[in-house]
Amino acid sequence: MDPRIFSKSIAKSCFGSQGAGKDLWIAAGLGTNQDSAIGLLKMDETGTVQISKSIRAPIKFVWYRLNIDVDGNLYLSGNSTATTGLANTVLKLNPQGQEIHAYQYSDSFIWGLSVTAKNGGLLNITGRTIYKLDPNGNVEWIKRYQGYYQSSIPPISLADGYLIFGKYIGAIDRTLVFKIDLQGNLVWSSDVYLNINATAAVLGEDGHLRLLYTNFGPNTIQWAILELNANGQYVSTHLLPKNTGDFLYSRDIDILPGNELLISGLIDFTFASYQAQVFRKLPLDLNNLQNCPATLSSIPTETNNLIADPNVPSFGPDRY
Numbered sequence: 349m350d351p352r353i354f355s356k357s358i359a360k361s362c363f364g365s366q367g368a369g370k371d372l373w374i375a376a377g378l379g380t381n382q383d384s385a386i387g388l389l390k391m392d393e394t395g396t397v398q399i400s401k402s403i404r405a406p407i408k409f410v411w412y413r414l415n416i417d418v419d420g421n422l423y424l425s426g427n428s429t430a431t432t433g434l435a436n437t438v439l440k441l442n443p444q445g446q447e448i449h450a451y452q453y454s455d456s457f458i459w460g461l462s463v464t465a466k467n468g469g470l471l472n473i474t475g476r477t478i479y480k481l482d483p484n485g486n487v488e489w490i491k492r493y494q495g496y497y498q499s500s501i502p503p504i505s506l507a508d509g510y511l512i513f514g515k516y517i518g519a520i521d522r523t524l525v526f527k528i529d530l531q532g533n534l535v536w537s538s539d540v541y542l543n544i545n546a547t548a549a550v551l552g553e554d555g556h557l558r559l560l561y562t563n564f565g566p567n568t569i570q571w572a573i574l575e576l577n578a579n580g581q582y583v584s585t586h587l588l589p590k591n592t593g594d595f596l597y598s599r600d601i602d603i604l605p606g607n608e609l610l611i612s613g614l615i616d617f618t619f620a621s622y623q624a625q626v627f628r629k630l631p632l633d634l635n636n637l638q639n640c641p642a643t644l645s646s647i648p649t650e651t652n653n654l655i656a657d658p659n660v661p662s663f664g665p666d667r668y
Contacts, residue, residue: 371398375414375424378402383409386424388445399445405668409437413502417464417483421448425460425472428452434666436460436474440485451485451665461502463510467530471510473498477661478512478532485665491532492657496524501549501559509535511557513549514654523561524652525549525580534656538580539649546574548601550609552632556583560601560611563587569595571613573634574647582649586634586642594618599625607632 370393377383390399411426420443427435434452437460442448458475465471469482475498479490496514504511509529515522523546526537546561555578563570570590575583588611590596595616602610609630616623634642 373414373416373422375411375422377409377411379408383411383426386411388441390445401445403439403441403445403447405450407668412460413462415462415464415470417468417470418466419443423462423464423470425462425470427457427460427474428668429457434663434668436472437668438462438470438472438481438485449485449665450668452668453479453487453665454661454663458498459500461498461500463503463505465510465530466505466507471503471505473503473512476657478528479663480532481665487664489532490660490662491528492660493526493534493654494657495652495654496526499523499546501546504549504551504557511549511551513546515545522650523559523574524654525557525559525576526652526654527580534654536580537652537654538576539582540652541574542648542650544572544574544647545598547598550601550603552603552607558601558603558609560598562596562598569597569616571596571598571611572645573601573609573611573642584634585645585647587645588628588630588642589637596626603632604629 372391374389376387378385378387386403388401391397408429409426411424413425415423422441424439426437428437434455435457436454437452439450440448454474456474462470462472471480477492480488482488499513499515501513509527512526514524522540522542523544524538524540527535529535543564544561546559549557549559551557557576559574561572563572570587572587574585577583597614599612599614604610609632612625612627614623614625
């Protein structure tokens with residue numbers, strides 16, 4: 349089995365799953381609402397458990413993201429739920445799951461979506477604040493932008509910068525993406541796409557970005573794929589066919605070897621009290637769908653007013 353298929357298929361039962369070579373790391377919060385501990389598993393390609401452990405702290409946390417760097421070190425990002433002191437948290441472990449460092453940073457309680465940087469360290473996002481850590485957990489720079497709010501899509505690390513995904517404050521149905529350089533300066537921004545809620549994104553070898561999203565139409569809820577080029581400019585939108593009349597919400601997207609898309613969605617049955625997850629494998633060129641073709645569509649947009657915020661917070665690592 350392709351480890352990315354395995355990783356995607358179990359991702360919603362935990363807060364993070366990442367492949368490292370032929371191995372798979374899985375991290376899950378242990379507890380209800382607030383996590384009392386992290387359950388950490390490492391499995392080889394046969395599914396045999398290599399490492400199994402729990403990691404505990406004296407305060408409660410909500411964890412959001414697991415990342416693995418080029419050296420096999422693990423980064424876990426989230427927030428403590430304490431009402432005093434710093435909240436945004438990064439825990440770094442070595443390839444054996446042993447602690448390297450554990451720090452808290454800003455006092456924001458908003459998520460903790462992160463990605464390992466290709467030049468070392470970690471990029472972390474909390475609310476409208478973006479900050480870069482070096483491999484030792486020290487803050488290299490902090491930026492904040494106006495005109496967007498944090499999306500549920502983690503950033504994507506590039507050789508020359510990062511792709512950041514956003515929404516509008518108070519609206520889940522407005523989606524945008526922008527690129528910053530390695531120092532956090534704005535390079536470009538897409539338009540704001542209205543009436544859609546993007547839940548996942550993947551970057552292809554062609555440099556194009558494909559976002560899987562839920563389309564909130566006038567009479568139904570559909571899933572679709574928005575394609576942007578390497579400069580964030582619109583390429584196409586395809587509404588994906590459904591095989592039921594029920595609502596279908598987007599979840600995950602990935603590109604498999606052979607230029608095939610693997611996507612997943614969640615069906616909400618109108619006349620039943622349960623949901624079901626559905627997977628589909630599609631050609632990268634959605635115009636080649638033969639038996640049940642996708643519909644070429646369009647999305648209303650607004651011009652993005654993203655600008656750098658001069659009021660940038662100041663914080664550094666705080667040991668916990």
